Amino acid sequence: MVAVAILAAGRGTRMKSDLPKVLHSLGGRSLVERVLNSCFSIQPSRRIVIVGYRGDLVRESLQSDTDVEFVEQTQQLGTGHAVQQILPHLEGFEGNLLVLNGDVPLLRPQTIKMLLQTHTENGNAATILTAHLPNPKGYGRVFCDGQNLLKQIVEDRDCTPAQKQNRRINAGVYCFHWPSLAEVLPRLKAENDQQxxxxxxxxxxxxxxxxxDVEDYQEILGINDRKQLATAYQILQTRVKDDWMAAGVTLIDPDSITIDDTVQLEPDVVIEPQTHLRGQTVIQAGSRIGPGSLIENSQLGEKVTVFYSVVTDSVVAAGTRIGPYAHLRGHVNVGTGCRIGNFVEMKNTTLGDKTNVAHLSYLGDATLGNRVNIGAGTITANYDGVNKHPTHIGSNTKVGSNSVLVAPVTLGEDVTVAAGSVVTEDVPKDCLVIARSRQSVKHGWRIKSQKDETAGG
Incomplete structure (x- = not known):
């Protein structure tokens, strides 16, 4: 059995924020979420998060994960003090304890698995993760014998010139035989400058x-300020984009593209420059996204194209073309083979198959059937100042340019709405609706100028 303890009590003063450091976001997830997720592969029997500064926020952020236990560290008196707080909670536990830091979010699951495996196979009382840094200045050096058994850890300030040539440092990640650690924890003393x-x-x-030793030292980099957070993001992005290119996804200009590691892509997807994929997004094979597009928490089918547009919290079926400068938000559901064109905004709207909304239109709280055509400049007036109201448009209906559909309103199938109409009442199927004033022409009429008025006097 293995339990995991995550140290997440600190404020992180160098972040210059009221938010606890471990709740800062990295690629769509908080730092502490990333650390928790890295442990899934070892299937721990217990997962304990040690909280302190604004612990209520940390608890709230993880409330959906019902298996996480929280332990309070009311005073932040060091890493040893933090682990001392779990002594009552692991009383009688005979397994191993993995100690991780809530501000070290780049550890790969396979590294954690390797650490635990080495620990158990060798029957160690403790196993520490180490790294070889290009510049280890400021880090304590780790010295071992030929079997990697620890001889000593020497702080940087105490190292001799010869010892400083050693680039092996303590990464601050440990695996302990819990009964052995529980016995020595009460013996720790605060005999140092920091007390x-x-x-x-x-x-x-x-x-x-x-x-x-960790294979890639970047895995153990901690987050203490905004610059280190940005560095970690670049490392994460490199990993994610390398993995997707190896899996058959084309990234035209990887340096200008960002992809959350929660995103799922299929082979033969093409991502154009200046495109950003966020959250729980899924994009199926053959789709082409960008340039200059944002897709967030959305599912796009096969051979969808999105060009200079924003799609959030929406579902788009195969073969649909979006953009340029379209905005889909708030649970839009688009059928197959649709066209959503220039400067079209859609919110909480469903489109049937082969329906077109090509130019300068707004559809909100609307349901459209198949093969509907929405003319340029059409809007659904869905808000009366107090409540939102729905619009329903039947299949094969054509709405002329510059029309306003005042909700709640229903248009039946095979309806034609004359251009410039303001439709305020339901329309049955197979009709032409004209809702505009008759054109009036006044011959010989012009605006009187000031000169004409003077002459007339």
Whole structure:
């Protein structure tokens, strides 16, 4: 059995924010969410998050994950002190404890699995994750024997010139045999400049302790300020985009594209420059997205094209063309083979198959059938100042340019709405509706000028 403890009590003063550091977002997920997700592959029996500064916000952010336990660290007195807080909660637990940091979000699941496997196969009292940094200045150095058994950890300021040549550092990620750790935790002392209890001190009381090197040192980079958050995002983006290109997705200009790691893409999807894919987005094979588009929490079918447009919280079926400068939001559902064109906005609207809304239109709270054509400049007036109202348009109906459909209103099938109409009442099927004033022409009429008025006097 293995339990996981995530240290998430600190404020993160260098972030310059009232938000706890572990709740800052990285690629669509909070830092602590990423750390929790990295543990799924080892199937822990317990997952404990140690909270402190604004712990209520951390609890609230993770409330949908009902298996997470929370332990309060009312005073932040170091990593050793944080783990001391879980002593009562793991009383009688005989397994291993994996200790992770809530502000180290780039650890790969396979790294955690390797750490745990090394720990259990060797029967270690503790196993620490280490990394070889290009510039280890400021980090404590880890010294081991030929079998990777720990000999000592020397702080940077205490290293001799020869010891500083060692680039192996402590990553701050540990796996402990819990009964052994529980025995030594009460013996920790705050005999240092910070007057804090360090988990590294517990390692000195345990034996055997083994070090495991992480393959990519970038995995253990922590987040302490906004610049490091941006660096972590770039690392995450490189991983995500490399994986998708290896899976058969074309990224025309990877440096100008961003893709959340929650997004799912199929082979032969093409992503154009300056395009951003967010949240729970799924894009099926053969679709072409961008340039200059944002897709968020939406599902796009096969061979969909989106050009200079925004699609959020919507579903678009196969073969539909969107853009340029279209905006779909608030649960739009588009059928197959549709055309949504220049400067069209749609909200909470459903389109049937082969329906076109090509130019300068707004459809809100509307349901359209198949093969409907919406002329340029048409809007649904769905809001009366208090409530929203629906518009229903039957299949094969054609709405002329510059028309207003005042909701609630229903147009039947095979209806033609004359251009410039303001439709306020329901229209039965197979009709022509003309809702505009008759044209009046006054011959010889012109606006009187000031000169004419003077002459007439």
């Amino acid at each position: 804090e209890y360090y988990l590294t001190d517990a390692v000195n009381y345990l034996e055997p302790v083994m070090a495991v």
